[in-house]
Amino acid sequence: MSEAAHGVDLLPVVALLGAGVIAVPLFKRLGLGSVLGYLAAGILIGPFGFKIISEPATALHVAELGVVMFLFIIGLEMRPARLWALRGEIFGLGVAQVGLCALLLTGVGMATGFPVAASFVAGAGFVLTSTAIVMQLLQERKTINEPAGQKMVSILLLEDLAIVPLLILVTFLAPVVPGHAGGIDWVAIGIGLGCLIGLFVAGRYLLNPMFALLANAQAREVMTAAALLVVLGSAYVMQLGGLSMAMGAFLAGVLLSESHFRHQLEADIEPFRGILLGLFFLAVGMSLDLNIVAANWQMIAFYVAAYMIVKAGAIYAVARLMKSNHGHALERAVFMAQGGEFAFVLYAAATSAGIITGEQNAILTAIVILSMVLTPLTIISLKYIMPKAIEDTEGLDAPQDNEGHVLIIGFGRVGQVASQMVMAAGYKVSTIDNDVEMIRRAGEYGFKVYYGDGARLDILHAAGAHHAQAILVCVDKPDETLKIVELIKAEFPLIPVLTRAFDRYQALKLVAAGVDYQIRDTFESALVLGAKALETLGEDDEAISEMERTVRERDEVRFEIELTGGLDAGKRIFYGGADYLSRRRKAEAEVGIIAATPN
Structure with a gap:
């Protein structure tokens, strides 16, 4: 038996890691962002590229945990009081945007000759914005905690909640299709509510005592395992109830947001979150069926454009109606114009219920994935169409x-x-x-x-x-x-x-x-801080003054050395130029100066 038969096939793992490591820095250097880099790398190594990975669905299921962990970390930063303060945006702005977008996108399907039920499912799936993409882009731009970013986060939370009533509606619409018995599964709804209540009770009364007990054991790896257990366990409980795994992780994060262990949990989860979220984008890229796209490219191109334009228009209209200015409304419309990962869940349920066919599911999935691929590009174009901020200098x-x-x-x-x-x-x-x-x-x-x-x-x-x-x-x-x-x-x-x-x-x-x-x-404040440290350590005032005088003299000598070397020499210091640094260290050695970075 060959040696390879006893080993693990590492090629897919190496391909995934290598694709991300090469593509993401390259795309970020080109100004295209990390998300587009992951998506492009996924297409390249997937079944329609170099065929290194032939079953992207498996990777996608694992990679969805990245979205789950992302929502857990967001939940850790959303204390209950803060979440309550956002209730207006979540249930006001969120409902208005989801409702109007669903209505208009359903109209697009009906206007192009599709039945009401199929049009609704296709449009409603596209309403569910990609939480992973928007959150990643907000984080990269460092706007996630700004008012405009918080409104997007609120809408995304409402959309995550909306998957539940949408799945119920799919079940309700099933009788419309001949040959399928339907009806609302009240037992499933009861199980879902029970899971939700159980998760809340466990998070409220069990999680903090559990982490306190584990902290006393002083085993770092056990705390990390417990953090993963909380995230994955809460996601699994919600999945059992037929709800969103990401929403379960988010609720667990909110319940732990005021815990003493919040920062420890965030530090433990962050590495897994980053890797798995990157894997998620890679898997989405691999899932793009280029054969379906090639066979139906005209239809797909039309619906990608129509859905994104109509959805962006509806988002912009709701934002303006809710008193956002033109710039913020336009930014939100461009950020949230794509479909998202939860559309795959809705389309799969609709296919099982007989509302759409398998081929229609594949086409709709391709439409959503292409909209996700286009989003980083549309955001790059945003800076060219965004109105230049005009400061109000009145008064x-x-x-x-x-x-x-x-x-x-x-x-x-x-x-x-x-x-x-x-x-x-x-x-x-x-x-x-x-x-x-x-x-x-x-x-x-x-x-x-x-x-x-x-x-x-x-x-x-x-x-x-x-x-x-x-x-x-x-x-x-x-x-x-x-x-x-x-x-x-x-x-x-x-x-x-x-x-x-x-x-x-x-x-x-x-x-x-x-x-x-x-x-x-920083120089003077650093001297004061250093003097205070010496005082704390028990040094007398005379010794502290002498040490401060010595540091000042040494700094002046260093400054003169760099000044006489000219600005070019100073620049070489800043970038670590070896030629000048060797001469500088020799000169500094004569006055007892330790080389340091610019300050």
């Missing part, structure tokens, strides 16, 4: 012939504190900023801040730069700070300019631009 004053001893540019954290010091000494201050919200908040506390861009010469003149005895540049963006300093030194070379610097690398640039004084954001 804000522009500087006009201002006069002050000191001009402060930027009224953020640094500018606020610095201005208080100057005003406390009795000097008159002129302050400008281009952050509308910051100016309005400052006005609420009695500070007069003028709206203006410090990088414009006319604004500097209007703000009184030519009269100032000193100019403080407190902008928090390094490039803008350098631009402002260069402009001031070119136009007002005799006026002292004092500025904050993001790090050592920027400080070198500012000194080269002629700034009179610069201070790095």
